[in-house]
Each structure stands twice: as C-alpha cells, then as structure tokens.
Amino acid sequence: MIEKATSAASIASMLRTLEAHSAQAKGLSDDSVSGVPKTDFADVIRKAVSQTNAAQVDSQNTTSAFESGEAVPLTEVVMKMQKASLSFEATLQVRNKVLKAYEDVMNMPV
Numbered sequence: 001m002i003e004k005a006t007s008a009a010s011i012a013s014m015l016r017t018l019e020a021h022s023a024q025a026k027g028l029s030d031d032s033v034s035g036v037p038k039t040d041f042a043d044v045i046r047k048a049v050s051q052t053n054a055a056q057v058d059s060q061n062t063t064s065a066f067e068s069g070e071a072v073p074l075t076e077v078v079m080k081m082q083k084a085s086l087s088f089e090a091t092l093q094v095r096n097k098v099l100k101a102y103e104d105v106m107n108m109p110v
Contacts, residue, residue, distance in 0.1 A: 048094070052087045059084035 017039075059080040066072040 045094075048091055052084075052091045055080075055084040055087045 062072060062077050062080045066074065066077045
C-alpha cells in the first residue's frame with residue numbers, strides 16, 4: 001500500500017487533482033484542466049475499504065491453509081498478515097482524520 005502511495009503515477013495523479021481543485025477554486029471550469037478524471041470521495045473510500053477487506057480475507061485464507069498443513073511457507077503467512085494489518089491501520093487513520101475534520105467543521109463558529 002505504501003509503494004502505491006509513493007509511486008510516480010500516484011504522485012502525478014495527485015498533482016493533477018490538486019491542479020484541478022486549484023483551477024476550480026479560481027473559478028475556471030473543469031474543461032480548462034485537461035486529463036483530470038472526476039472522482040467521488042465516497043468511491044475512493046469504498047475502494048480503499050474493499051482493498052483492506054480483500055487483504056484481511058487473503059490473510060485469513062493463507063493462515064487457514066498453513067494451519068491445515070498445506071505447503072504454504074511461514075514467511076508468506078507472516079507477510080500477508082503484516083500487509084493486512086498495515087492496510088487496516090492506514091484505513092483506520094484515514095477514518096480518524098476524516099472524523100476529526102468533520103468535528104472541526106461542526107465546531108466552527110458561524
């Protein structure tokens with residue numbers, strides 16, 4: 001997951017998104033910023049939770065296979081467990097940040 005976040009394509013995508021938001025804030029239309037796909041925040045979160053769930057299920061399946069005596073290396077079991085744990089922790093931190101931002105907005109004086 002960390003490799004995906006620091007890849008050149010991911011960074012370029014984030015820069016395009018930031019340029020689109022900057023152009024939108026300046027009052028320009030989305031048509032003036034080319035190559036920026038529209039993404040929905042809910043879809044991004046849904047995809048991240050789905051990937052986290054898939055990592056957890058894969059980890060459980062690999063662990064079950066190892067425990068039942070199949071030819072699964074212990075290193076693979078441990079690696080998949082760590083990936084699932086890291087994915088879960090990252091998702092949890094994103095959730096915490098979103099909730100904190102929501103609370104901050106709700107507590108702003110109007």
